Amino acid sequence: MKYHLGLDVGGTNLAAGVVTERYEIISRKSVPSGAGRSLEEIVRAMADVSGAALTAVGLSEADVEYWGIGMPSYINPETGLLVHANCFGWRNVAILDALARHTKLPVVVENDANCAAYGEILAGAGKDYDNAVMLTLGTGVGGGIILNRRIYAGADGMGGELGHTKLVYNGRQCTCGQYGCMEAYCSARALAGMTREEMAAAPGRDSLLWEACGGVPEALTVRQIFDAWEQKDPLAEKMVDQYVEYLTAGMSTFITIFRPEIIILGGGVSNAGEAFLEKINRRLGAQTFAGMEIGVPRVIRAKLGNDAGIIGAAMLRPRKQQSIKKRK
């Protein structure tokens, strides 16, 4: 039996797992990310938690071929540096060098949303499909493109950033600095933010949302918005309607380009329930170029939760990323 070592690096946790050839996680370890610490400290924690996942099942580095890591951002192939990871405040950090000091294994770093999409294709919601687009609707909007069961991350490995495609020309400013990115309208943060604005602008306080958040809009959660929506609260309905319009418009661009067999939704928003998913599916065809004539793929929920990122990272292929070079 061959084993694979995967690590999912997020702003909250570092989650490591040992994965079999059948995509089963036979060992997991997780520690808080400890954002705010130095690069060196975080990298040591990444190595420690990954090593602990191995030793917990009596394995060592000698039992795996490489160490796959999913994390925000991506490695610039020209500089070898990780471009930026907002959760740690990193810009152009030499993560590969830092990791090399803690392991003898070859290291493969890939964007975390790409790893999640890959995990879902290998072992989750996408396992019956070859071509998929996955959107992780959380604090941000992560995008993962799967073509012929492989991650597609652009010619230089720095693409596939679906959350930063333009959705609203000259629209709201995104965390990335650009204006009108899909993330600025379709992330959980955006939904909560736009709802709070609407509450602030509303004359009365008759929406269930006021009660749900205890009169403090800043405390409002996306879960509360969807709960109120299910109870047909007018303000929640207005916000969810609008959110589905933005989301399906954004999805339409990806369908028009990729015509994937399936669209997989992950992240907090994807837990809003079946009625929400059906609402998206009902609206998508009408929002998409030629959607009513040639059809659109179904939108389904991710199955693996946080495991997708671990499995996807563990199963990365070491050659691929390092071999991508720009032609001069």
Next chain:
Amino acid sequence: MKYHLGLDVGGTNLAAGVVTERYEIISRKSVPSGAGRSLEEIVRAMADVSGAALTAVGLSEADVEYWGIGMPSYINPETGLLVHANCFGWRNVAILDALARHTKLPVVVENDANCAAYGEILAGAGKDYDNAVMLTLGTGVGGGIILNRRIYAGADGMGGELGHTKLVYNGRQCTCGQYGCMEAYCSARALAGMTREEMAAAPGRDSLLWEACGGVPEALTVRQIFDAWEQKDPLAEKMVDQYVEYLTAGMSTFITIFRPEIIILGGGVSNAGEAFLEKINRRLGAQTFAGMEIGVPRVIRAKLGNDAGIIGAAMLRPRKQQSIKKRK
């Protein structure tokens, strides 16, 4: 020497060519498309002009392996029908069956903008690159995606329609029926249309554009807009500034997804000159996610003009398209 037969089907002309393995066109024939005629008549003209290109250099169907055709729209792999071709008013037409009655050759049909992109990659502006995005800015906006020197047209062959990605959420209605497509803002028609609106709304008639079009905004051409722009006419400057903003915002989405090595511009608007191209290149980085940090590809002009479509069609690979099937 092996020969290839290609046909570029447009709303104006049917242009056939015999192409060598070195991508040289050794014979060309062109006839008016005769839009408005029946499917059967147009298909017969397609066969006649292609046959004429062969016989002009002493060849026959026996000397080529297949007949490559670039035309608007695409074949639906589930029905075998051409989905729609606005220039002929066709919806779901059995073009492959109709073509089969006029040739013994296997026929490969591909979207015309994809063929143009493929021609430019093989023999034109893109020949030193493996990964490119081409935009044909004419009456509409045609998109061609080249990944690893192959056409990428989505999982089912009906994607890659870059002109119908969303650029302006809930924006102007596009010819396709959707709202806010890139085509509705970045086609030559859109530029002329938006300029005419601006002229109609302007209080005076002091812009050079009024003189250029002889006082008849409906007669205004894109060439006249760019001529006035070069003479620093304020209205033309306003319109070209705005057009470049739309165009670079649209391009930014494709860069964020594909990170191509190069972006190739074709179609009428691409002839606006070097200053226009430089204006695009100057603006693109600032409009693109992480563009200032990791750079953006250069935008260059297509080289082959109408030949690109013929060469691209002639060099299509017969297996590829027909083999794409949806997994059930």
